Amino acid sequence: MAMISTLSAKSAALRLSFYGPGGTLFGIQIVNLLLTIMTLGIYSFWGKVRVRKYLYSQTEFSGDRFTYHGTGKELFIGALKAFAIVIVFWVTVVVLAKLVGPMAVLLVYPVILVAIPYALYGTMRYIMSRSSWRGIRFSFRGDLKECMKTYIGGVLLTLLTLGLYYPYFHTKMRRYWINNTYFGNIPFHYDGEGKDLFGSFVLAVLLTIPTLYLYWFWYAAKVGRYDWSRTKFSGGQFESTVTGGALLGLSLTNLLLLILTLGLAFPWVIVRSLKFQFHYLTLHGELGLSKIQQDARGLRIGATGEELAGALDVGSALG
């Protein structure tokens, strides 16, 4: 039981490890592809679940694997609902365009501005409620109104300030996402401030052209290190040592792999990226795991938000 005793070792650095070989993921995705073709697309939701279950069960933290509890049926129902929402919306726009005139199409922008935070919120709630470690569920307990306010206000302010507000928007959103995320009954904690990133952000904007956009990798690394240095769980402090050069190397090699294999290397790219993230991320300090209690809120949360996020192409924005 060596793996369990590491828990009590007080300030040893803990890290996430990913064990899965890319080849196994490739096999899963090929079989998913076949079944998806055979069922004219319907299986893709169940396929997505198989991939997630694999990625979770191959990820270990402190001697235990993560578990994904979502089902294909939930995703399928969520997709049907998201599809219905999109259809109803388009029909409304078309009808309005007939009644009011072509200006009604402009309605699309405010609706999308509302739909994106709603979808992100739904994704976060769904994914967290379906994730567990040591049998304890994660959960997201944010308030939808606050999400809307922070997101819409942030987008508008960013537009008004010609992008200068962006670092503040980033930290505010992250504060909202992280501080409302719980493991069992204990919340995560993030207290990043936009002003700490503002200087680097302006520098990155200025260096965009001279460095042919490459400086953004160093900016991304800096934000990554900063964000994790401001993230805590219970008595534990996260730390990332990622560098811009490493991020650039990962992106270039991934791109090269995909091009050389005509996209077939996609599963390996996923695995490499996960291993990369976990390599640079550590957690120090006393987690106080004995204080943690199951708090199975949100087990009945549906997947509409997530599928709507898919429909709007915003899923990746959560990172």
Added chain:
Amino acid sequence: MQTTWRGHYLDGVTADPIPVTVIPTPHGFQILKPAGSDLWRYSEIQQTQGRYAGEPVRFEKGHDPAEVLVIPDASILTAVRRTAPEAAGRFHNPAVRVNRPWWITLAAVVSVVAGSGIYFWGIPAATDFLADRVPVAWEEKLGQTVVNNLVGSSPACDDPLAEKTIEQIVKRLDQAAPSHPYTFRVMLVTDPVVNAFAAPGGYIVVFSGLLEKSRQPEELAGVLAHEMQHVIRRHGTKAVFRDLSTSILIAALVGDTSGVTSAAMKGAKTLSGLSYSRKNEEEADTLGMEMIQKARIDPHGMVGFFETVQKEYGREPEFFRYFSTHPNTSDRIRRLSAMADRAAYKPVPLISTQRWRAVVGRCSSPKT
């Protein structure tokens, strides 16, 4: 032989793992905890992890939250199959992992075969089936949209004589056509383009440039016959359907619902571009020529028109032959003139040459 396995138990309430020893018995797992012993019956247990090499085996009992048993050594699965054969079906069999590479290869091959089968044969068959059952009223609406999109800005040529002449030609062709539910509506548009197109539901748009390049009414009749066949064979409706369903299928494959929205937009694009497949063009050529002959119109007129086009736009390089959606003009001329040469009847003239000359002059393009 190994009879006990080490692992840990999670109660689903706290995050503290409790070290346990597990013994597979004929009825279930005998679980020895520091605080006592417990029996998990196989019928109450689900295996949720441990299907892949190196992955600890995870058993769950109950729901929301479940109690959990984690055993790093997957050989316990083989032991259960031995001690309790009737419970074996509930759990993963590590022996099948050996076959996985074969299944994956098979799946890859079948995916490619099935994917191309659906793409090249299944979708066309299904959409053609559906397009053949679309109510004519829908097609007319669709056609109206296309016509408005494409010629909305060009001025109509309101010349009664020219319109009447074209209508007369269409009527004669229509009488020779197989029975169909469409009412042909011809629009004459002032535009120097040498072209005509058909939209779903019976709309045919003729640009005045075409009128001027047609030396004889029989040449115009050839083009009209071709366009009328696009309508009768529902080529436009089929093209829209096929485009839509292909995008939807691809969207479904990559599990991306946003594709559905873009598919709707792409369908709209097809409408405005209105390109037919090469096969459809050839079909319209052949059936149009048959219609011409049944109407006893001089078949060399249709051939003559394409010869004019070829002179006007030059020969397409051979290279494009296999990539272009439109048949190569030389091929068309060859095929059509072979059909025309086989015709054995005395052509009945459409209208007098005098009247044709009058029509051609009537609707000239505006000077730009």
